[in-house]
Amino acid sequence: MTKRLVSAAGAVIFGAGLLVAVDRSMAVADPGAGQAVPGIGPCATDAEPQHESLIPKTLEVPVVYPVVTVDPGPPVENPTRVRMELPSNPCANPCPDLTDQPAAPPDLAQQLGLPKLILRPQPFNFAFPNPNPQPLAPGPDRVTPPVEAAPQVPARPAPQVSDVTEVAKLTGANSVNRTDKRWRVQGTDLGIMWQSAPDEIAIAFGDTVGREFHPPGGMGEDWRSNLLAFSKNRDLGRGVIFDRMVTDDRCHASELLSSRKMDNIEITTIPTSGFAIGDRQYLSYMSIRTWNSVPGTWYTNYGGIAYSDDHGEHWTKDSYAKWQNIFGLSNFQVAAMVPQGDWVYMFGIPNSRLGGVGLARVPKDQVLNPTAYQYWNNGAWLPEVNGFVTATPIVDGPAGELSVRYDESRKVWQMSYLDTAKAALVVRESDSPQGVWSDSAVTVSALRYPELYGGFIHPWSTGNDMYFTMSTWSDYNVYLMHATLN
Template sequence: MRASHGSTALGALLAVTLAIPAYAAPFPWMPPPVNMCGETGFDPLNRLPDPAAPPAPLPPYVPPSIDIPVVVPELTPVPLPDPPHDNTRVAQVPLPSDPCLNPCPEVRDTPEPEDGIEESDDTSPSSGSGSGSGTGSSSGSGLPRIRLKPERETIPIPVPGGEGEPAQEAPPRVVRPVEPGPLRPAVAAPVVESVRLVEQVTGHGSNNRTDMRWQVDGTDLGLFWETEPGKVAMVFGDTFGEGWEYGGAGSDTADWRSNVLAYSTDTDLDDGLVIDSMVQDSPCHAAELLGSRKIENWETTTIPTSGFAIGNRQYLSYMSVNHWSKIPGMWLTNYGGLAYSDDGGQTWTKDQHARWENMFGVGRFQVAAMVPHGEYVYMFGTPNGRIGVIGLARVRAADVLNKTAYQYWVDGNWAPAAENSATPLVGGTASELSVRFDADSGQWQMVYLDAVAGKIVLRTAAQPQGRWTSAVPLLSTEDYPMAYGGFIHPWSTARDLYFTMSAWQSYNVYLMHARLNPPG
């Protein structure tokens, strides 16, 4: 997982964290799905193997080689300040009326028709023995070959650079008083009648054909918010283009962008989600919204965590990732921050003061889900990694970029300047939060990954601070191996919950539909 910045990033963050084993009976075998153009997509379900396929070769009893990692320091200059982000943008040209036509043949070759499923080359160690014995021993002794495997460890060295972004004026300091925030009685939890996979939203074989239209072959997350009535934005995490291969994240040579953004006006989600356009920096190429230095142990990437709109201004919460840990599901952030856009999401400005620093790695609001409601914006947050607890803060909408104006929910009160004392909202650990308020039922919905249980779960409450119901499972990594995410579509209801799920191996985004039976 350390072969490149890109693979390190996504491997540590996005493979389901604690490697929960799959004990459920696999689903019956089915061929991979095929889109309207005859292109083969990805099936994220845990299925039995193809009965017509030849049996997989057994691995050798003794491995042909044993790699011993050796850390090799690599001094890497980091020019400061950060250079200005490239905000070159081009308009979305009308897509061909025939969805199977290549919209940009000058950018990417039209794929050959697919006659069937391509079999991957056998690159297992058992086929790489020079002696043919399967032991990998050059002496024929049957012992594995011991190899030293260098692993780069970036050592960032700050150096003077060119001109950076202009300095932003700090907002005036605001100190809100302590105000009561009592709990309401818990509401009854909904019953999940069914959960189904609606469709693959991104990547090769999707009906959106994001690989051909916007050079989005591999991506994840798919966070939603309503930008204006009848239109939603959908932002993705680390994204890879041509050269990405099945098996997880790509590499920094596969057209790596830390984040990209799409728009949709599709109101009929029962048969899938249609992407109308994406923010582009050149024809048929999705642009990176929030820049990152892409330097491990400094700033590896910048991952969006939620989006929302107040008036005509769009906001993104995001985390600046310092590096991904060797421990699955753990990573270290530099800070959690806010960015805003005044041109409908085409270009974004990182606010230099709306940042929650991660001092000593214990910051409580590094991964945030932010929801405007009434006069406040509520911020649900977790620490870096996937084994943190959920905290809550609020701020008046007019002060959303003023960190000093935030109040944190602590022991039944809204308290200023208490971010690391926020009372956990629920028991257990959580990651990749998604929260919405359902106006029809008057209840809040929260979906997140419980990595310890290996499930994406739902909770509901009458108000942001709770009391929240017990966790209701929506799907399990036993059925969807290495699934993560769970980001709610804003046009969901108390009866029909639509959310995105990401799968690590296929490294793409899927639309899910949960049919709920809300309490009367």
């Protein structure tokens, strides 16, 4: 986690050269509304959530040293799950013995009003291959999809964005979900959403910390690479209200996809999109090898797909549904997967936030068979050739934190992502997945929220109302935003 502070901090602030004063006002749900409904907050006794200053209170600096080791192989997944019932009163802390620990007394730097400095040793691993790799089960039968024409359609006009507001803080202290008290989630990011059931939304989060959380970034203890929450609330004007999270102990959200947590081998595994087909949930993710020293960049091992057959409680990383990162240039390392009709479309970018968007598709019953995918290339769907794939960009870079959905009500595709050249979250629209996509329109700028990233669209956005999640590095938590698209 420490190295991520150096590498990812302000893909917008430093990458685009923006460090500006901003309007810190925010819209907060009425604390008195719906107090009898579990999961709704904030409580009247909670402080109004405030964005963190760009001048951090704590600076954590990694002290990197080399280590020669052996790749230990895939970590063992944590199978423990504990279903917990929230108190009917959302203001009641279900686990005060675990979450209400006394704060440490201020040190000398804090007494003087200076940032607290933490030096943290961190190994950078040079690993020999595992001498005893786990044997793989037989893979799916190889198939050879045909070459099929796929012309583009004329571009739509760029969306007209107006009335962008911050609806609610979704995670962390003083959030509408009080995740610090209920699930020991003090800091987290992303907030990737998909419809997990007809009346339910799943929300996946990235690197998460609990104890001793101190932004900027995910600094602290009780590190989990990813989490999952569920919500049935359709009144998005109050925020996305969590009914539950996947937990492995009292008031403790569980990591879904384990990671080695070894820098330069596999530092973490982060979700990039999710979708459901029947009773099976799918999660695309990236296995991150290391966070680079260049802001907003990282190096992946591969992009992969995991699945769950018990509604998100336990997940299996498929051994074959992977797109290896060859020479650090391969596409589909960060994927946004969308089922539509008989297909699942996979929009993908290389690791980091600098590449363009490629497109692939696969029949719904072949999601875990990488040979069944077709890749859009200059007006045609092409199969892989000896494991090598080529995809013509449908949207030029730079693009990061990709989110794509099909708006059934308008019969229009929407794409949201972080454009580091514009230093903003942007949205595009198209009448077909391969485009031509419209010009991008800014939804939220770094002029208003420095160090912003994310931009994941809520599946229940309707008509002109687009709801999306946004993270900021200085806060390292997730916010629900609303924009009007005309």
